[in-house]
Amino acid sequence: MKNLKLSAVVVALILFAGFNANAQDGNTILKKLDEVMYSPKDMTGNTEIILIDKAGKKKTRKATTIQKGTDKRLFRFTAPSSQAGIATLSLPNDVMYLYMPAFGKERRISSSVKSSKFAGTDFAYEDMEAKLFVKKYTANLLKKEGNLLVVELKPVSKKSSYLKIIAKLDKTNYYPTYMEFYDKGNKKIKTATYKFEKIGKYWNAKEITMVDLKKNHKTIMKMSGIKYDTGLTDNDFTVRKLKQ
Amino acid sequence: MEKFAKVIVKFKWLIIVAVIGLTIFFGLQLKTLTINSDVLSSLPDDDPVAKLYKDIGKKYGGNDMGMVVLETKNVFTLETLEHIKQITDSLKITEGISTVSSLTDIIDIKDVDGGIEIGKLVDEYELPQTKSQLDSLKNYVFSKDMYKGSIVSEDGTATLVMFTLLEDADKQAVAKDVKAKVKVMNLPEKLYFGGMPMMMDDISDLIMADLIWLLPVVFFLIAFILFLSFKSARGVIMPLLTAGISVIWTLGIMVLAGYELTMISNNIPIILLAVGSAYTIHVINSINLSDEKDRKKAVVKALGYIIVPVILSAVTTAIGFVSFVFGAYLTMIRDFGIFTSIGTLIALLLSIFFIPSVISGFSMYKKNVDNETKQETENKGFIANKLLQPLVNLLFKHPKYTLITWGALLLLSIGGMFLITTSVNMQEYFKEDNPTRVSEDIMQTKFGGSQPVFVAFNGNMQSPEVLKMMTKTQEYMEQSPDISTTQSVADLVQEMNDVMGEGKKIPEEQDKIEQLWFLLDGQDIMPQLVSDELDEGIVQARFESADSKAMSDFVIYMDKFVKENSSETCKIKVTGMPSVYVRMNESLLQSQFSSLLIAILLVLFIVGLILKSPSKGIYATIPIISTIAILFGFMGYAGISLDIATVLVASIALGIGIDYSIHIITGFNFHLKETGDVQKALEHTIMTSGKAIIINVVSVASGFLVLLFSQMVPLQNFGMLVALSMIGSGLGALTLLPVALILANRKKKITVK
Numbered sequence: 001m002k003n004l005k006l007s008a009v010v011v012a013l014i015l016f017a018g019f020n021a022n023a024q025d026g027n028t029i030l031k032k033l034d035e036v037m038y039s040p041k042d043m044t045g046n047t048e049i050i051l052i053d054k055a056g057k058k059k060t061r062k063a064t065t066i067q068k069g070t071d072k073r074l075f076r077f078t079a080p081s082s083q084a085g086i087a088t089l090s091l092p093n094d095v096m097y098l099y100m101p102a103f104g105k106e107r108r109i110s111s112s113v114k115s116s117k118f119a120g121t122d123f124a125y126e127d128m129e130a131k132l133f134v135k136k137y138t139a140n141l142l143k144k145e146g147n148l149l150v151v152e153l154k155p156v157s158k159k160s161s162y163l164k165i166i167a168k169l170d171k172t173n174y175y176p177t178y179m180e181f182y183d184k185g186n187k188k189i190k191t192a193t194y195k196f197e198k199i200g201k202y203w204n205a206k207e208i209t210m211v212d213l214k215k216n217h218k219t220i221m222k223m224s225g226i227k228y229d230t231g232l233t234d235n236d237f238t239v240r241k242l243k244q
Numbered sequence: 245m246e247k248f249a250k251v252i253v254k255f256k257w258l259i260i261v262a263v264i265g266l267t268i269f270f271g272l273q274l275k276t277l278t279i280n281s282d283v284l285s286s287l288p289d290d291d292p293v294a295k296l297y298k299d300i301g302k303k304y305g306g307n308d309m310g311m312v313v314l315e316t317k318n319v320f321t322l323e324t325l326e327h328i329k330q331i332t333d334s335l336k337i338t339e340g341i342s343t344v345s346s347l348t349d350i351i352d353i354k355d356v357d358g359g360i361e362i363g364k365l366v367d368e369y370e371l372p373q374t375k376s377q378l379d380s381l382k383n384y385v386f387s388k389d390m391y392k393g394s395i396v397s398e399d400g401t402a403t404l405v406m407f408t409l410l411e412d413a414d415k416q417a418v419a420k421d422v423k424a425k426v427k428v429m430n431l432p433e434k435l436y437f438g439g440m441p442m443m444m445d446d447i448s449d450l451i452m453a454d455l456i457w458l459l460p461v462v463f464f465l466i467a468f469i470l471f472l473s474f475k476s477a478r479g480v481i482m483p484l485l486t487a488g489i490s491v492i493w494t495l496g497i498m499v500l501a502g503y504e505l506t507m508i509s510n511n512i513p514i515i516l517l518a519v520g521s522a523y524t525i526h527v528i529n530s531i532n533l534s535d536e537k538d539r540k541k542a543v544v545k546a547l548g549y550i551i552v553p554v555i556l557s558a559v560t561t562a563i564g565f566v567s568f569v570f571g572a573y574l575t576m577i578r579d580f581g582i583f584t585s586i587g588t589l590i591a592l593l594l595s596i597f598f599i600p601s602v603i604s605g606f607s608m609y610k611k612n613v614d615n616e617t618k619q620e621t622e623n624k625g626f627i628a629n630k631l632l633q634p635l636v637n638l639l640f641k642h643p644k645y646t647l648i649t650w651g652a653l654l655l656l657s658i659g660g661m662f663l664i665t666t667s668v669n670m671q672e673y674f675k676e677d678n679p680t681r682v683s684e685d686i687m688q689t690k691f692g693g694s695q696p697v698f699v700a701f702n703g704n705m706q707s708p709e710v711l712k713m714m715t716k717t718q719e720y721m722e723q724s725p726d727i728s729t730t731q732s733v734a735d736l737v738q739e740m741n742d743v744m745g746e747g748k749k750i751p752e753e754q755d756k757i758e759q760l761w762f763l764l765d766g767q768d769i770m771p772q773l774v775s776d777e778l779d780e781g782i783v784q785a786r787f788e789s790a791d792s793k794a795m796s797d798f799v800i801y802m803d804k805f806v807k808e809n810s811s812e813t814c815k816i817k818v819t820g821m822p823s824v825y826v827r828m829n830e831s832l833l834q835s836q837f838s839s840l841l842i843a844i845l846l847v848l849f850i851v852g853l854i855l856k857s858p859s860k861g862i863y864a865t866i867p868i869i870s871t872i873a874i875l876f877g878f879m880g881y882a883g884i885s886l887d888i889a890t891v892l893v894a895s896i897a898l899g900i901g902i903d904y905s906i907h908i909i910t911g912f913n914f915h916l917k918e919t920g921d922v923q924k925a926l927e928h929t930i931m932t933s934g935k936a937i938i939i940n941v942v943s944v945a946s947g948f949l950v951l952l953f954s955q956m957v958p959l960q961n962f963g964m965l966v967a968l969s970m971i972g973s974g975l976g977a978l979t980l981l982p983v984a985l986i987l988a989n990r991k992k993k994i995t996v997k
């Protein structure tokens with residue numbers, strides 16, 4: 001009986017060691033991924049959000065975006081006209097300010113609900129969360145597939161609605177090309193497809209397509225007119241700026 | 245008629261092959277026979293209220309919602325919260341389920357100074373542990389209208405885990421999956437399942453249960469009665485064969501015509517077995533009685549004699565079934581009437597074409613004179629000596645006693661008729677221990693009813709006027725004693741306006757509403773409240789009472805509001821179960837009246853036509869109309885209400901019960917011609933036809949009595965009442981009718997003199 005227990009421990013140790021080796025690999029990859037995603041000091045550009053329902057009907061929203069570092073971001077909507085001028089300012093620690101021109105004032109909205117959808121898109125708040133990958137996930141290199149690395153990401157926070165994410169990364173440049181999101185029943189519920197282009201010295205996700213497999217609903221997020229490192233300061237991410 | 249019979253015998257092989265071929269053909273169709281357990285689909289499209297109700301259920305996904313109810317002493321304990329979470333988590337990853345919300349997983353919006361905080365009501369990863377934590381959760385839940393009475397019952401003993409199904413999910417599979425998963429957990433709380441998908445799963449189980457359990461029972465019961473009556477294999481096999489084949493054809497035709505099996509039409513096979521075997525019994529009986537040695541000649545002669553009465557008897561029965569087609573509110577009742585009547589006609593065709601062909605084709609006609617006559621006399625002996633002879637004596641000695649007895653019964657019954665109530669509440673259609681009824685009951689007592697009420701608004705959903713009208717409507721509705729909470733997009737707009745710091749009200753400016761929509765767009769609840777194009781929205785509410793007076797009051801109350809407030813820019817329409825029930829109730833009485841009238845007139849016409857005398861037609865209906873009057877009286881005294889099934893009894897009883905009178909009248913005519921003496925003719929008629937009538941009453945009545953074991957309460961009552969009517973109309977034909985004939989002929993003699 002004792003022996004059995006002992007051997008179980010040994011097996012576990014071996015497994016753990018093996019697992020760990022892969023995890024090491026994985027985490028190195030995550031760091032590289034973070035370098036690609038978050039190395040610009042700041043970014044300015046236009047975002048176009050296209051929502052496509054299962055009948056193929058499209059709704060389009062447009063916004064200008066500025067971002068500094070990993071955790072400061074300001075969206076200002078320009079279309080549709082009824083929502084033009086609505087702006088959101090995301091600051092660290094899950095704090096967001098919402099500005100509506102028709103009301104002429106802002107409100108602070110703090111949300112701890114990660115799984116809810118971001119403004120009607122197929123992106124959840126946790127997908128949009130501009131937090132370093134190394135902080136959000138532990139990674140495990142599963143295999144190499146031609147030009148791609150297949151990595152399994154497991155959320156660190158137990159509040160995540162995902163069990164795991166299977167990501168495919170470009171082997172040489174480490175940007176993601178494809179991700180599969182699994183719910184806690186290990187069922188694939190969403191997929192994201194990325195198109196990257198190099199602008200200056202940085203890689204930019206010029207188009208992300210997120211598909212909700214359950215609802216057969218799709219969100220395409222397109223970025224254009226991207227400029228990096230234009231010298232944005234914390235002053236550009238204040239409530240006063242939000243209201244302008 | 246003999247010519248016709250000769251043709252049948254001549255083409256016997258063709259007929260046999262055709263019947264076998266058709267039976268195989270229709271039998272193959274049965275593979276695709278599907279069950280329709282969606283009660284709502286039976287609401288008629290030509291009633292705007294019912295149509296709107298169905299449309300809203302589909303459009304706003306109300307039919308795709310299910311719930312698990314947990315009942316315990318106190319919901320606010322760590323153990324129960326853990327169980328709620330366990331169910332919630334398990335449902336979340338169930339195939340076909342879109343969203344789940346429960347006490348442990350529901351978004352909570354709190355006002356904090358300078359802003360709002362969006363979080364979960366309960367942190368599912370750190371459930372409240374201590375008594376003070378649990379108490380403060382309880383106090384908070386009961387302080388908010390959106391939780392109190394909707395996710396936790398007001399007494400804190402029951403809570404809901406609600407889930408929505410994906411539009412294209414296999415609802416029944418999801419329902420089964422949910423039940424199985426929750427049952428495996430073996431939780432100490434009492435668990436119930438509610439909502440359309442769960443209910444449909446129950447109903448389809450129940451449809452199958454009736455088929456699987458009742459059909460063999462009826463089959464063996466009728467086989468047993470046939471055996472007692474005929475004491476021969478042929479006498480058992482042939483009638484059952486006809487009934488069986490007519491069941492296969494009828495169901496086959498149903499499939500081909502695109503119909504599905506409902507919780508009413510699943511009883512067609514049972515009824516066809518009870519009713520459809522009778523025609524073959526007559527045919528075989530007639531052949532048995534033949535004294536021809538040659539089987540072909542015997543068949544031809546017997547057929548020639550029996551064809552007319554058998555056709556008459558089947559056609560009147562079919563009329564009984566088809567008469568409520570014109571008045572029935574629910575389409576499943578209409579379908580049931582149509583196909584039962586088709587099945588009856590099929591059974592008729594088989595008994596006059598197929599059965600003689602088989603008998604003459606397969607040398608089944610063995611005139612074993614010794615044996616059969618012995619049995620015949622034995623049978624005759626028992627029923628004749630113990631029942632019919634005393635009856636005849638009584639009738640002739642004291643004709644007035646019979647009249648007085650019937651008269652007294654009729655008077656009593658007229659009193660009872662005023663006590664008849666109607667019941668349209670579908671809840672009461674299920675037996676008290678049926679899971680659907682139990683969970684409906686728990687919804688009723690703990691969560692203020694489960695009968696949806698919808699008010700639809702056609703107009704621009706972002707216009708302040710329309711939204712304000714919705715709010716006004718909701719306030720008006722909540723003044724009704726049976727509505728406690730209402731829900732609409734106007735509530736959400738008010739909430740969001742509050743989020744923006746301008747209070748819980750609809751903004752005056754449209755652009756503010758349009759911007760608030762930014763916060764609402766894409767939320768799971770939105771498709772349940774407004775249309776995609778934002779040109780229609782609904783107010784949802786639940787009606788708490790199951791009382792029909794309360795419902796009709798509410799319908800009148802709402803109609804008044806709609807009349808005063810509906811406009812071109814904001815059209816208002818009301819629907820919901822109370823409205824549907826009120827319509828159903830109106831139609832129930834109307835259909836009882838019209839179907840009975842149609843049946844009586846048609847039967848009078850056909851009987852009069854075939855007997856070539858309108859007055860005989862009227863005589864023939866005396867016993868059955870008296871029986872129906874007594875039936876209604878009985879229903880009144882026994883507290884059996886008029887419902888979707890019992891409303892059919894009178895017409896069906898008329899259709900089947902008229903046969904007995906027809907037998908007596910034709911027999912009486914025949915023997916009167918022979919003897920010229922009324923008394924002798926009657927005695928002879930009762931002694932010969934009496935036996936056939938008693939056998940028929942027993943077999944049909946016991947067939948219908950099997951429905952007492954049905955899962956559906958209306959069908960239980962239906963079976964009992966039809967059986968009762970059979971006994972009544974049989975007795976009527978054997979007592980009241982002869983007395984009427986005696987008296988009528990006495991009068992005639994007087995006038996002749």
